[in-house]
Amino acid sequence: MKATITPEAENAIADIAQRYGLSRESVLAMFFAVNAGGGTMAQFSIPELGGSGQWMRGGMTMVGNMFDNALKARVDALCGELAQLLATTPVFPASTTDYQVGFTSANWWPADLGVPSASGGQNDARYAIFPSTQRLAIQINGVTKVFDTGKHHIGGVQQQQGTGYGSASFTSQLGTFDVSSLPELGAQQVAETPTAAPAPRNQPDPAPRSAPQAQAPEPASGASGDSATIVADIESLAGLHQRGILSDEEFATKKAELLGRL
Structure with a gap:
């Protein structure tokens, strides 16, 4: 599917391609990758930029040749400029779908999760990461599931060809993992916290019990009183x-x- 972009975005991409010495097609492909990552990350496979790689805002860039620091800096600068373009320029005409087939531009995750730090997708699978609420949303063929990320601070995503929720793996400070290791959240899984039964209202407090007083025994005096x-x-x-x-x-x-x- 060929996506339609506004004339303003088209002119900006042509200018960026000229300044970076890249073809329009390569810059446009990277632009769509940055857009799929919510403007904070991108997964790409562009021959002019070393083949497969990944970019994340903040300085984490991976390219085919891990020792090519000049290429890493070039990719980082290019993606940063494209992310700025997404934030400041009308890019897609109204009602245009995203670059991935079948993905609408409206948010697909539950609203109570907040704003994702990163989102993206490939084929019929897409993801959104919510560090503020410790949640990860994944949608496969229109079915969305939400997972509790716990102590994971996700810093990288790898999506493999294939279907199912295991087609994506994630990297955090605890290592690489997939959603099979995370608890899935759902309405049926949110158990109520048991609470103690409330004390009955309008009931007088029982009077404190005092120790029985020793009573003097009645004198065993006879009837005669002698x-x-x-x-x-x-x-x-x-x-x-x-x-x-x-x-x-x-x-x-x-x-x-x-x-x-x-």
């Missing part, structure tokens, strides 16, 4: 007082009561 029985009761109370069961006040009160019966 002196001997009363004296025995006083002696019994004295024993309880000595053992600490009765307080001084309780002992004095009961003793006075018994003495009053004499």
